[in-house]
Structures are given as C-alpha cells and as structure tokens.
Amino acid sequence: MSGVRMTEGSVQVEICKAPLFYRQSEPASGDAKMSVLLLHGIRFSSENWLNIGTLETLAEAGCRAVAIDLPELGRSKSAKAPAAVGEPAPAGFLKEICEQLSLIPTVVISPSLSGMYSLPFLMEHQAVIRAYIPIAPICTDKFTTEQFQSVKVPTLIVYGDQDAQLGEQSLRNLSNLANHRVVVMKGAGHPCYLDDPDTWHKALTDFLKTL
Template sequence: MSSVQMCEGTVSVDICGSSPLFYRQAAPPEPAKLSVLLLHGIRFSSQNWVDTGTMETLAAAGYRALALDLPGFGQSKCAQAPAPVAEPAPGEFLRQVCEGLKTGPVVVVSPSLSGMYSLPFLLQHTEQVKAYIPVAPICTEKFPAEQYRAVKVPTLIVYGDQDTQLGEVTLRNLSNLSNHKVVVMKGAGHACYLDDPDTWHKSILEFLQTLT
C-alpha cells in the first residue's frame, strides 16, 4: 500500500459560514475508479478512517477516498452547522462539498450522525450519488417510505447485530430503498467498522466492485 498518495486540505461550503471544512484524501497512483466520501459519527472525525485503515484500503483498491470533518467536529470545529444535530441538513451541503472536491458521481459512506447530511443529499440530489453505504445513520425516520422507494441508487445497508436500537430502526426504514443489499456484522455494535475492520473492508470492497 506504499504507493497510496495521502494529503489533506479544506473545502469551502457557502452555507457553513466563512470557515472551510477540513478533509483528508487517499488516492491510488493510477486514475481512480470512483470517489468515495467517508463521513463520520458524533464521537469521531475523519481521523477515524485513517485509524481503521479504510482510507488506505480503498485507495489501494483503486478508489479515491475522501474523509470529511463535518461542521463542529475535528478540524472543522469552527464551521457553522447548517442544521441542528439530529435534524436533516439541506441536501445542498454535500452537493457543494462534492462540487468543491470534484468527486463526480460519488459513493457516500454514512455512519450514525452523518445521516442528517447524507440522507437529504441522497434524496434531493440522487443523480450525484453513485452509491450509498449507510451504517445505522440517524434521521431515517424523517422521510416517508414513498420517497425512499423512488430512489434507484445502489445501496449497501450495514449494521452490527449488537446495535439492536438504531441498527434495526434504520434497516426497517432504509429497506424501502428500491435497490439495496444488507450486511449484518456479527458480534459488532453501533460503530461496527471499529469492531471488525476486516469484515467491513471486505463488504464494502465487494460492493464497490459491482459498481464499475
């Protein structure tokens, strides 16, 4: 994996005030197959995806991995959040992020807290989402089943079988998405990617291979 190119930077989003958002990037030496945007939960930041090896794993497999610090977290602490925690943010937020990072149609990995950002983006700017990988995201109950059913984006629903609250709620709501698969990680909790990184990486790489 030594050929993976790592860098850091910032991206400006109009609706977050004057403070730019921090991101990390891991890129393969050859042209990337796809861009994968990694969001994070309330106890984490983009550093989480470095620590788990997810960024390096994705880049080594030929993908451009981008990990964002959401407003108020990590090195984006000064950025103004476009919505209160646990309320859906404007879909325009991630649209501007992806435009600034020149992702093209993007794969969005969205655990926990980040559902407040990823779900409006998925539902309002569907054409800009290549695929969606939700990991027990919040806010799934904020949208009607009919709205989910209209979305054709390939989706991999991932959750740990020990996450008996949010995991099961999100599965019930997100199962209304018309083009989805489900991975239940045995013995894993809410942050299932931390409990079993090997299974996590295997599952997302297998899914990504079906997109190209």
C-alpha cells in the same frame, strides 16, 4: 502504503462560515476508478477512517477517497453546522462539497449522525450519487416509505447485530430503498466498522466491485 498517496486539505462551504478539514487518499499512479466520500458519527472524525485503514483500503482498491470532518466536529470545529443535530440538513450541503472537490459521481459512506447530511442529499440529488453505504444512520424516520422507494441508487446497508436501537430502526426504514443489499456484522455494535475493520473492509470492497 507505497501505492497510496495521502493528503490533507480544507474546503470552504459558504453556509459553514469556516473551512471544513478533510483527508484524502488515492492511488499513487493511474486514474482512480471512482470517488468515495466518507462521513462520520458524532463522537468521531475523519481520523477514524485513517486509523482503521479505510482510506488506505479504498486507495488500494483504485478509489479516490475523501473523508471530511463535519461542521463543529473534529478539525472542523469552527465551521457552523447548517442544521441542528438530528434535523435533516440542506441537501445542497454535501452536493456543494462534492462539486468543489470534484467527487461527482460519488459513493457516500454514512454512519450514525451523518445521516442528517447524507439522507437529504440522497433524496434530492440521487443523479450524482453512484452508491450509498449507510451504517445505522440517524434521520431515517424523517422520510416517507414512498421517498425511500423512489431512490434507485445501489445501496449497501451495514449494521452491527448488537446495535439494537439505531441499527434496527434504520434497517427497517432503509429496507424500503429500491436497490439495496444488507450486511449484518456479527458481534459488532453501533460503530461496527471500528469493532471489526476486516469484515467491514471486505464488505465494502466486495460491494464496490459490483458498481
């Protein structure tokens, strides 16, 4: 990990009333090629991306990666969520985070619960999103086929083939995105990146090389 610098911090988003915790990784020397924002599911936090090596992998690939703890979860428990679970959050929420942390344009990695944050952001602010990597996100049913078709952001749809519910539902809706490719992780469940980090990291880094 000698070529990687890891830091922790917090960012204040007005709507949350309390700071959001984040972990950051970046190459120890030289400029980062791109910025990546990592979100997480309801039972998880930024710590998962640290533990399975995604933060390190991204920094080694020349990226600056920021993994935040979403409001009311992880180490951001005292922050107020801007929407109820399962309801789309204001699109400006992630935009404000990206602006404050100088992540624009950003690649957004969005599993499960975090779809309530990433999808409104994608629909309204695609100009500041370099790429989108949804992993069986919720809330895909809250948007129309036409809305998905209007998004031109390069997208890597990832899901585990054992995730029969959210994986398949989200794929059906996300497949309407104009510029997408799909990676199905064999034998993996809903948090497929946890089940098979090696396959996840290869799919991730291969996709980032195409941007």
